[in-house]
Amino acid sequence: MAKKPAAPKPQLVHIPTTSADNPALSKAQKEFNRLTKRISKLEKDVAEFREAATRLRQRVQNEYRPLQARHNEVRADLVRMLDRAHDTYKLTKGERTKIVSLLLDGCYDLLQKGHPDLQPIFDKYEEPETPEEAAAADAQTAEMMKQLFSRQFGIEFDADADVSTPEKFQAYLHQKMATEQAAYEQQEAERAERRASRKKSPRQQAAEEKKQAEEQNITQAVRTLYRDLVKALHPDLEPDETEKARKTELMKQVTTAYEANELLTLLRLQLELQRIDQTHLENLAEDQLRYYNKLLKEQARELDEAMFREQEILSGFTGKPYYYTPTPAAMDYDYARQKAQLEQKIRQLAAEVLAFEHDPAALKAFLKTYKVPKAGPGPVFLEF
Numbered sequence: 001m002a003k004k005p006a007a008p009k010p011q012l013v014h015i016p017t018t019s020a021d022n023p024a025l026s027k028a029q030k031e032f033n034r035l036t037k038r039i040s041k042l043e044k045d046v047a048e049f050r051e052a053a054t055r056l057r058q059r060v061q062n063e064y065r066p067l068q069a070r071h072n073e074v075r076a077d078l079v080r081m082l083d084r085a086h087d088t089y090k091l092t093k094g095e096r097t098k099i100v101s102l103l104l105d106g107c108y109d110l111l112q113k114g115h116p117d118l119q120p121i122f123d124k125y126e127e128p129e130t131p132e133e134a135a136a137a138d139a140q141t142a143e144m145m146k147q148l149f150s151r152q153f154g155i156e157f158d159a160d161a162d163v164s165t166p167e168k169f170q171a172y173l174h175q176k177m178a179t180e181q182a183a184y185e186q187q188e189a190e191r192a193e194r195r196a197s198r199k200k201s202p203r204q205q206a207a208e209e210k211k212q213a214e215e216q217n218i219t220q221a222v223r224t225l226y227r228d229l230v231k232a233l234h235p236d237l238e239p240d241e242t243e244k245a246r247k248t249e250l251m252k253q254v255t256t257a258y259e260a261n262e263l264l265t266l267l268r269l270q271l272e273l274q275r276i277d278q279t280h281l282e283n284l285a286e287d288q289l290r291y292y293n294k295l296l297k298e299q300a301r302e303l304d305e306a307m308f309r310e311q312e313i314l315s316g317f318t319g320k321p322y323y324y325t326p327t328p329a330a331m332d333y334d335y336a337r338q339k340a341q342l343e344q345k346i347r348q349l350a351a352e353v354l355a356f357e358h359d360p361a362a363l364k365a366f367l368k369t370y371k372v373p374k375a376g377p378g379p380v381f382l383e384f
Helices: 027-088 093-106 108-112 116-125 131-153 166-197 202-233 241-259 263-272 278-282 286-318 328-358 360-369
Strands: none
Touching (some): 027 093, 027 108, 027 116, 027 286, 027 328, 093 116, 108 116, 131 166, 202 241, 202 263, 202 286, 263 286, 328 360
């Protein structure tokens, strides 16, 4: 099968380091080269990370999810086997207590994972909760949630706040956050009003005017590039249909880059279309370079943010901090490791279920090593 042709590399945009007229680069020229090189690398990194993340999601859906379903099927077999053993094997009271713990503490989540048929088994061993126990559990949960939101969001709960149920907790939280947000907005409005009422000093006024002038010059620099490219590419002026289609696609790229203030993309297109050459870049005035460098810094910053967003999105999918899989290679390694672990877990559990089914002594030996988890806040999920 023929290999897919590699995507063309973007045009290199840099100022030559040596020439007869310019043997040494200025500080602004060196900054320009550094920024264009950095942006090119960031663009490549973001694109490769996004492709790898998409590939990972596809592999999880096509390979890992079926393995998880198979794992839960084997766990369901374990539940049925333990239920039969509880009723038919000659077991001690302690061993039966451990089986009940294995069922309720370790496998109850199977009801929400495609095995609602196990409900009668769990009902068989679950003791009904008394009103006092339910109230105590609700109070404990409410206290834990209060501590969590106090630590993470700095929310102070009133001593008499009624958060005894999830509904009451959510309602109180929304009211509290809305009150604090309103207070914050009021403070910001007052600060803005005070700032606006202050008379600017001549120095501050001059600095503000200089900043506005620079922003206008930066905008004009990008607009000049855009107009030059539009003049060269306007598809309505092209009689050849093939060339017209090519120019239409390039115009889309130009418009997208212009709207996003992507100076480097516009410069690449100018080089590609031979609207400028490296000598043109070398002879840019220092003021022009300074405007270009400001735009390039902003473009690099946006790409840094884009990479972080991609990592955060992937983190939400995997449930792991973004620094666990910062590169495509790290993604592939982590996925292969987790898949191998799950496959091994399935093989081991299936073998244990088979052994317990045919050999009560094997089950007894396993129960001897099993310790009933201590009661604590929240559910307990055991790994099988």
